[in-house]
Amino acid sequence: MPASKMPAWGWKQPHNLRGPLRATPPAHRCSSKVLGGAYPFLAETGDILTGAYIGENLLSRAPFCFDPWDAYSAEAVRSHSVAILGVKGTGKSMLAKSWSSRLARLGRKVAVPHDPNGEWVRVAAYVGGTSISVGPGKAARINLLDEGPRDLSFSDEDWNQNVLQYRRATVKTIIRRLREGGNLEPVEHTALDVALDALRGQSTVTITHVYSRLVDPDEALPVEVADAGHRLAHSLRRMVSGDLTGFFDGPSTVRFDADAPMMVVDTSALKGASPEAQALARLATANWIRRSSLGANRQARVIIHEEAAVELLNDVSGGDGLADRVEDEKVARHLGTSNWYLLHRVADLDALGDRNSALHSRALGLLADCETRISYAQHSGEIARSREILGWNDTQADLVRKLHKGEGLWQIGQDRVAKVRNICTDYELGIFRTDAMGGERA
Structure with missing residues (x-):
């Protein structure tokens, strides 16, 4: 964890209220709550959240850790699900990969049902997980109608x-x-x-x-x-x-490994396939993981909906995909599932229907169900819309406007806010970064 390297005169920022120590005041003992009130933004509250290490909270200069289930147990949030928003190149994908891999190291299970660029395969290998690749020319087949592992609680x-x-x-x-x-x-x-x-x-x-x-x-x-x-x-x-033959018309040739730290379905081979094939692939892989995570295989599991999340929500005409996601959120806490949605911007949800329509309201309701929202840098034209939907005040909107790459504004529940810089080792950067692949920057 990085040690504070504040110079004697403090950081060179306007109105920082710092200066060299010229006196030796008597020691004073108090609670971190009182200290946080006396010196705002310099001391964390006493109620520290636990979990995987993310980086440094730039508002308090303290290490920042987070685990959706620990936060739920501490009553900091009312759901396990997470929304991560940010334009390309801001560090959104890097956060999802580093955070999920560290949670996997701590024993949490992770699944990526749709990896459109094949960039999660290396992450799965890094944590000792498994991955399969589906699409034209691939040997793996997933049966859309697989019943999944038997739930012994049923007659x-x-x-x-x-x-x-x-x-x-x-x-x-x-x-x-x-x-x-x-x-x-x-x-x-x-x-x-x-x-x-x-x-x-x-x-x-x-x-x-x-x-x-x-x-x-x-x-x-x-x-x-x-x-x-x-x-x-x-x-x-x-x-x-017809044109969809050979993808999902036969028995499954692969098995979902419920005990693997991370399970990734690489769908990059479907990039040249028809929209129908891609939509059915998302349906097949999402259902396959859902059915394989029931019964005896039910456990705390992160399910990451990559940046094709909005496509996943709207890939079935009439909003069926979105309806399924909303229905999943209703039972996510019971199943121990933490759904992570990676979105470019809040305005992406506006594409799911006209303002005030049932479909649009359902999309915004899904975002509202995510009690943990992490906002990376946004285009200046998106700030007003994000502020309206995410409930930012003037200070929070200004923070997002000035975020650097790798920094995110965390909204945790109703009253917790943190500005966190995601910190990765050089080795992790080599695993997680996608620049060299010619794809989206991390």
Whole structure:
């Protein structure tokens, strides 16, 4: 931890109220709370938050540590989730990588369900984690309808019903995405339920199995239900014999390692794929990690939504992706999950819908659920909007305006603020920095 190197005359800043020590006053003992009031910004309060070391709090010149679960236990925040905002090159990604890797060293589990640039693979290797790569030409396959590890708290019937509901919701989301937002008709719901129910006895169910049941339904079905199943099959055909073939139509060839310190799904091979393929990849990997983290595998886990977070929220027409994220946040505390959203700016959320629309309000509500918000440098034109949404006062807005690279304004709960400089070793910089890759700067 860096030692304070304040010169005898203090730092050369206007109005710093410092000077050389010419007298030797008698020692005075008091609490850090009283000292913090007598000398504001020079002493931390007595209630220090614990966790992974981040860097130096520039408001108090004290080491700054943070852990979402420790902060929740200390009642400093009411949720585990975190929003990290900042334009390119301000240090946002560097913070996410250094902070998550240090939490992993302390025993927390980390998962990155969508790594669009492949830059988290080195981070996973650094902490002893694992990574898989999906996309064209890759051997790994993820079954969109994998039931995941069995939750032993469920009875056989309850577990079968849970899996059926999951598969039903996933297939409906896929169809809506492939139909560019078109909803299912009532008779199509019936046809899908019949097809999935007929597959309940199989140990492995894939999109190909569902497609086959819809194409060749039971002869006893009413004609209108069979016709509705054929329409659904036409929507799913792209996944089994069209441009999306080979990604998610077969059994999974990889297993989610719940005990690994960090698990990364490298989706960089999908950069040249169609928007539908990329959206379905995000759906597949996010669902795969979610299902694999239930039951006996449930534990404190950081899930990092990289800078494609806004795309993830809006990748399903009609806002289904965003609705899923909001629903996840409602149960995140119960599951022990800390979702980290990396965003360029608050205005990105405005792209999710017209002001005051239900979709836009839902997006802002998701941000409000993140009780820990870390703001890196913003463009001057973004300050006013960020101030409105994040509740900055004049001093906080001015702090953000003057932030240097690697410095962030931390808003922790309702009344804690810190200006933190993220400190990394030279070796860590070599692992985390993306400059040399020609990608986004750290």
